[in-house]
Amino acid sequence: MSSESGNSTGQVVDLTAVRARRQRQPRTVILRAANLRADAEVHRHIGVNDGLHLADLHDVLVIAFGLEEHRGSAPWHFSTHEDRNERLDAADELHHHLAEEGDSIVYHFGLWDIIITAVESYLRDDGTPRALCVGGSGAFGDTEFDLAAINAELTGTATIRDVLAATAPAVRRLIDRSGIFDFVPLLQALDLTREVDLPRDVADVLAEIPLETAPPARDAFWTVVLALACMGDELLSDHVLETTMSALGWEDDDGTPLSGGRIRQLCARSLDRLSDLGAYGADALSPVDRLDIYRELLRA
Incomplete structure (x- = not known):
């Protein structure tokens, strides 16, 4: 049975867009989430699958900032950074x-605003966690930072x-x-199995350090590298x-x-090379x- 074309409703499919979606390779995007207030600053660095939706990122941020007790009672949405009245669709992929x-957007949760900024993006593999x-x-x-x-x-x-x-034996x-197995999620997020393309002279220097031979100085160096890879501020680094x-x-x-400053002094020669x-x-x-350099140092 056939029908007249004038009596049927057709839908035009954008084949180019369909192919793009099929061919697109998923990536991990490292996000810096910052709540800035006059009396304090709170930062979280989060690696997420960029194919997640903004609604998924909302769930991740609730956990990262310890907002679970307010979930369901506080309104939330995302907006552009330029115009905070311009709401984004929660179904949008990151x-x-x-x-x-x-690139940056703003996450609004109750009366809090958290600025989300993309720091880095790289191809994912199957073993990389979604967030x-x-x-x-x-x-x-009242929620302390607990990685x-x-x-x-x-x-x-x-x-x-x-x-x-996949981690260097010394680490x-x-x-x-x-x-301290808190470092494991950090190493997992760094994706140490990913290929790193560094200039030969840089790779040669990294292969030589740490230069120190005393056990406490070598431990100090690897601890500093792990702290640097956290991408936190000096207060967090000193704590680590x-x-x-x-x-x-x-x-x-x-x-x-040992203080943070004293620990850095123990491996000062190697840190000079990193500098x-x-x-x-x-x-x-x-x-x-910097992350590529830390990956090269920390990988097996």
Whole structure:
């Protein structure tokens, strides 16, 4: 049976758009989520699948900032950074708004505003979690920053063995000796199995460090690299350094706990080399370029 074309309703399909969706490779985007107030700043760095929807990102942010008790009672939405009255569709995929370094939107939850900025983006593999917190600083309300607790809720399962298998032996031993497995989610989010394309001279320098030979100085170096990879502020870095070195059993010559500054002094020669490469110090490279250097250092 046939029908007259004038009596049927057709739908035009954009084949180019369909092919683009099919051919698009999923990526991980590293987001910096920041709540800035006059009296405090709170930051979270989160790696997410850029194919997730804004509604999914809402769920991730609720966990990362400890907002669970307000879920369901506080209104929320996303807006553009330029016009906070311009609401975004919660069904939009992240890559429509957070694809390039510097892209930003605003997450509104109750009376709080959290600025979301894309820091880096790279191709995903099947083993990469859909969302993982890789660092942060500052307490949000009464909720202290707890990387391990956040990621336990985000991932639901631990993949410690697989992650550590891809990690440099010295770092594996440091984690095992310290008992601080909070570093595992960070290493997982860094995706150490991903290929890193560094200039030969940079790779040669990285292969030579740490330059120090004394055990506490070598531990200090790897602890500093892990802290740098968290992309947090100096306060967070000092906390990571001091907590880790204390857990490893190191103390200063007078028997007092090592300070962040003292720990950096222990591996100053190696940090000078990192500074020459732009991976440390006031003249450091962009977060994207620094992360590639940290990956190369931390990978097996």
